[in-house]
Amino acid sequence: MATAETSRLESLRNRSAALGAGSTPIVMLLLVAVAVALLVGSLRSATFAQLTVQGLAVGSVYGSLALALVLVYRATHVVNFAQGELAMATTYIAYQLIQWGLSYWEAFFATLAIAFLLGTVLEVTLIRPVLHRSVIAAVIVTVGLFVLIDGVVDWIWGGDFKFMPSPFGTRIYHVGSVSIARLYIGMFVVVIISVLLVWALFRFTKLGLGMRAAALRPAEAAFVGVRVEWMLALGWGLAALLGAVAGLMAEPSQFTLEPTLMQPILVYAFAAAVLGGLDSPAGAVVGGLLIGVALNLMVQYVPAITSELQAPTAFAVILAVLLIKPSGLFGHREVRRV
Amino acid sequence: MRSRILVLFSLAVVAAVLCLLPFILSDYNVSLVAQVGIFFMAVLGLDILTGYSGQISIGHGAFMCIGGYTTAVLSRDHNTNLFVTMLIAFAICFVVGLLVGLPALRLSGAYLALVTFALAVSVPQLPLKWSSFLGGRDGVQTSEAAQQTATNLWVYGVAWAASAILFVLAWLILRGRVGRAFRAVRDSEIAAVASGVELPVYKTLAFGISAAFAGVAGSLFVLANNGFAAPDEFGIFLSLQILIGAAVAGLGSLWGVLVGAAFVGLLPSVSSSVPVIGSAHGQDVVFGAAVILVMLVLPEGFAGLVARLRKLAGA
Numbered sequence: 001m002a003t004a005e006t007s008r009l010e011s012l013r014n015r016s017a018a019l020g021a022g023s024t025p026i027v028m029l030l031l032v033a034v035a036v037a038l039l040v041g042s043l044r045s046a047t048f049a050q051l052t053v054q055g056l057a058v059g060s061v062y063g064s065l066a067l068a069l070v071l072v073y074r075a076t077h078v079v080n081f082a083q084g085e086l087a088m089a090t091t092y093i094a095y096q097l098i099q100w101g102l103s104y105w106e107a108f109f110a111t112l113a114i115a116f117l118l119g120t121v122l123e124v125t126l127i128r129p130v131l132h133r134s135v136i137a138a139v140i141v142t143v144g145l146f147v148l149i150d151g152v153v154d155w156i157w158g159g160d161f162k163f164m165p166s167p168f169g170t171r172i173y174h175v176g177s178v179s180i181a182r183l184y185i186g187m188f189v190v191v192i193i194s195v196l197l198v199w200a201l202f203r204f205t206k207l208g209l210g211m212r213a214a215a216l217r218p219a220e221a222a223f224v225g226v227r228v229e230w231m232l233a234l235g236w237g238l239a240a241l242l243g244a245v246a247g248l249m250a251e252p253s254q255f256t257l258e259p260t261l262m263q264p265i266l267v268y269a270f271a272a273a274v275l276g277g278l279d280s281p282a283g284a285v286v287g288g289l290l291i292g293v294a295l296n297l298m299v300q301y302v303p304a305i306t307s308e309l310q311a312p313t314a315f316a317v318i319l320a321v322l323l324i325k326p327s328g329l330f331g332h333r334e335v336r337r338v
Numbered sequence: 339m340r341s342r343i344l345v346l347f348s349l350a351v352v353a354a355v356l357c358l359l360p361f362i363l364s365d366y367n368v369s370l371v372a373q374v375g376i377f378f379m380a381v382l383g384l385d386i387l388t389g390y391s392g393q394i395s396i397g398h399g400a401f402m403c404i405g406g407y408t409t410a411v412l413s414r415d416h417n418t419n420l421f422v423t424m425l426i427a428f429a430i431c432f433v434v435g436l437l438v439g440l441p442a443l444r445l446s447g448a449y450l451a452l453v454t455f456a457l458a459v460s461v462p463q464l465p466l467k468w469s470s471f472l473g474g475r476d477g478v479q480t481s482e483a484a485q486q487t488a489t490n491l492w493v494y495g496v497a498w499a500a501s502a503i504l505f506v507l508a509w510l511i512l513r514g515r516v517g518r519a520f521r522a523v524r525d526s527e528i529a530a531v532a533s534g535v536e537l538p539v540y541k542t543l544a545f546g547i548s549a550a551f552a553g554v555a556g557s558l559f560v561l562a563n564n565g566f567a568a569p570d571e572f573g574i575f576l577s578l579q580i581l582i583g584a585a586v587a588g589l590g591s592l593w594g595v596l597v598g599a600a601f602v603g604l605l606p607s608v609s610s611s612v613p614v615i616g617s618a619h620g621q622d623v624v625f626g627a628a629v630i631l632v633m634l635v636l637p638e639g640f641a642g643l644v645a646r647l648r649k650l651a652g653a
Contacts, residue, residue, distance in 0.1 A: 073448065079448050079451060079452065126630060126634070129634055130633055130634060133637040133638070134637040134638060136394075136585065136589070137585065137633045137637035137638070138633075139451075140582060140585040140629065140633050141629070141633045141634070143581065143582060143629065144582070144626045144627070144629030144630040144633065145626065145630065146578070146626070147575075147622050147625055147629065148623060148625075148626025148630065149626070150619075150622050150626070151619040151623035151625075152619070152623055154619035154622065155619040155620075155623060267455075267456070270452050270455060270456070271452075271456065273452075274452045274453070278448055278449065308464075309463065309467055311459055311460055311463055312460035312464065315453075315456040315457075315459070315460050318453075318456070319441060319453060319456075322441075322445060322449060322453065323441055323444050326444045326446075326449065327449065
């Protein structure tokens, strides 16, 4: 029991530490090795470099949706199945705003605000009433939301393809023999900036401190005056905002907007969140990038893996990782006293 | 004693109603109620896993996929008797379930949920890879003879007969030593181990049994679909439907399963005729809203409602 108590303290200390801390040195070493391998490969082959950049861009979208999932999971222990559809719906809202005459970036920021509100409202109206009675029921509510949002979007906008103006133009940069579309750089930069802003909010502001406290130790947080329920609702709002970023950045890489936009992305975001550890924000982003790059390189360099086998192979690899580390690369093992 | 008579009586009523329905309903409605029977088996399987052994699965559509393809391929290549294909589907899914149960030993909670979700995404991809054997995107069609045998009425009868057999089987499994072990594992793994329950054996066994039930459901699902098995028929939505069915049923209640199966088996078809919203999306809007509403009103599902009523009656 004594050991359980110490490791619990230790895990608490790790959780409060900055990005990346709390993972084992072996994991960090492996990640560095992967980064070096990618760099060496990129220097030696132009195709490899292009695939890597493209993978990082797509992976950052997986990462931001995964981060949204992790924020919700940390705050309420609910795996939010509707996260992807929510992101898809907010992308449609951006489309509508642009149709009404807003410029792309005006619509972008307006959509983020709407997404934030939407996430908060959903938590207050649909999740909170069930959550204190049964977490599973709350998860099923998100499954219901998945279906409902799909239907509503289909109802309002129809199932046919919609087109949005490209936010980054179609320019292509040439670095040596490597050509990189401006789109991919833009996607990557926008996602990483939003992730960093969310991280800074959690790390450096009093509000962020309150949200972390509410997620990790609700009872104690309430005791020192944190309004736990509101913090959890804000957590959902922030998650919806990150999802909206993911949706808006996924749209240009798919070139069309349709109701199924986020479904494959949600699957990989789940994979990324599990790979990184469901309670680790940094893990989600790293997991997303890893999956994005790995999928892109795999199809090119491993002929046995055709595009149909992409998803199954990715899952097999993640399962192998989970068997060695059951709570993901950066996750914390839950220690319970008996 | 009184409660046992009550149980037998309600069982007899349900059986009688199911026997009479085909005489009253149109052919289309018979196929709808057959659909309920198919979901009954799958939800029953998931309930054994989640409600009794405490492990979650969001991937039961994958087992239905395997069961369905087993029947379709055997019928196409060997014109095997359809009942035999169901038994083989049961056996294959049992083994696959055991294999899935092995890695599940290391995982729990949300991690297990998401790994099984991955299973539901991955398995329907496999026919695309091995398309010469499994038909690719075009799917697999059962033999001519099988198609003629499997009319709506035939599927109805077989689905509910199989449901009855599996229901009794589940009851026999759960009332005895194995069921006690499952419940002990669910309530506290540590306490279960301390009382001599072999955790790995019972946890994988629960996965195997649960998958086998879903396999038979998948078999009939294909036969109900004019003997046609294709990857798109076994998408994620199917797995989510089974999960919703189990949640509406309420975990750990064999009775609730009937309600949960009826909910997911009937509602999508019935709600597609909602006049205001139009057919295609009306189905999703109504079904999604209904799921949310039921969970808001009955977070513990139908079983929770029954428990509450029983408490009221007792008090």
